Amino acid sequence: MDALPISVVPVGKVSAEEVEAALARAARVLRRPFEIKASLALPHGVEDRERGQFRAAALMTRLGSTLAQLGPGRMIGAEGGASTKSPARSDAVVFVTDVDLFTANSDGVFTALLPSQRLGIVSLRRMREAFYRRSADPAKQRARLTKEVIRVVARLAGGRECSDISCVLAPTNMLGDLDLKQEKLCRACSQRMFQGTVRL
Numbered sequence: 001m002d003a004l005p006i007s008v009v010p011v012g013k014v015s016a017e018e019v020e021a022a023l024a025r026a027a028r029v030l031r032r033p034f035e036i037k038a039s040l041a042l043p044h045g046v047e048d049r050e051r052g053q054f055r056a057a058a059l060m061t062r063l064g065s066t067l068a069q070l071g072p073g074r075m076i077g078a079e080g081g082a083s084t085k086s087p088a089r090s091d092a093v094v095f096v097t098d099v100d101l102f103t104a105n106s107d108g109v110f111t112a113l114l115p116s117q118r119l120g121i122v123s124l125r126r127m128r129e130a131f132y133r134r135s136a137d138p139a140k141q142r143a144r145l146t147k148e149v150i151r152v153v154a155r156l157a158g159g160r161e162c163s164d165i166s167c168v169l170a171p172t173n174m175l176g177d178l179d180l181k182q183e184k185l186c187r188a189c190s191q192r193m194f195q196g197t198v199r200l
Contacts, residue, residue, distance in 0.1 A: 005075065005091065006035070010037075011063060011096065018141075018145070023149065033077045037073035042099065043062040046059045048102070055102065055103075056109060060095060092120065094121065098123070110148050111152050120153070132175070140179070147182075155169070159193060
């Protein structure tokens with residue numbers, strides 16, 4: 001039986017081409033397809049205006065409630081190449097946004113999860129060199145997005161954080177942590193994911 005895809009939804013001012021390039025790479029690592037949906041606008045009422053940031057959990061919950069309005073997306077990384085046929089359901093949903101996120105435990109995050117709802121979110125804001133007042137580096141930004149998409153999907157599948165700093169499942173607390181990672185699971189995590197009790 002083919003694995004259900006992971007639906008990915010761009011939110012706000014996010015380049016679909018940038019997201020698609022990262023998903024194609026992530027699909028090879030995770031050995032499963034992605035479905036990229038049409039973009040959603042940022043909802044009102046979940047921004048903390050004093051901070052200039054969005055509450056990650058509230059944003060995911062609000063976006064999750066609007067998923068039914070989206071039609072089928074385009075498949076990326078499906079067997080036999082890209083396909084226009086999209087299944088009726090997905091295994092999980094990952095939102096990709098350009099706004100800055102925070103949680104109750106952090107002043108700023110690259111990602112956040114709502115495992116019980118099978119939702120995850122990835123923010124590009126702190127992955128961009130512009131956030132640190134440096135010249136743009138599209139290749140580095142694409143690699144960062146790929147790594148965090150892989151990490152979110154693996155965590156939603158039940159994968160746990162890894163102590164190997166080069167593993168994509170290692171915690172990402174700072175940009176330096178993200179850049180140290182490779183775009184793959186370490187050997188131990190790979191065995192758990194593809195041969196053990198956690199199955200992608």
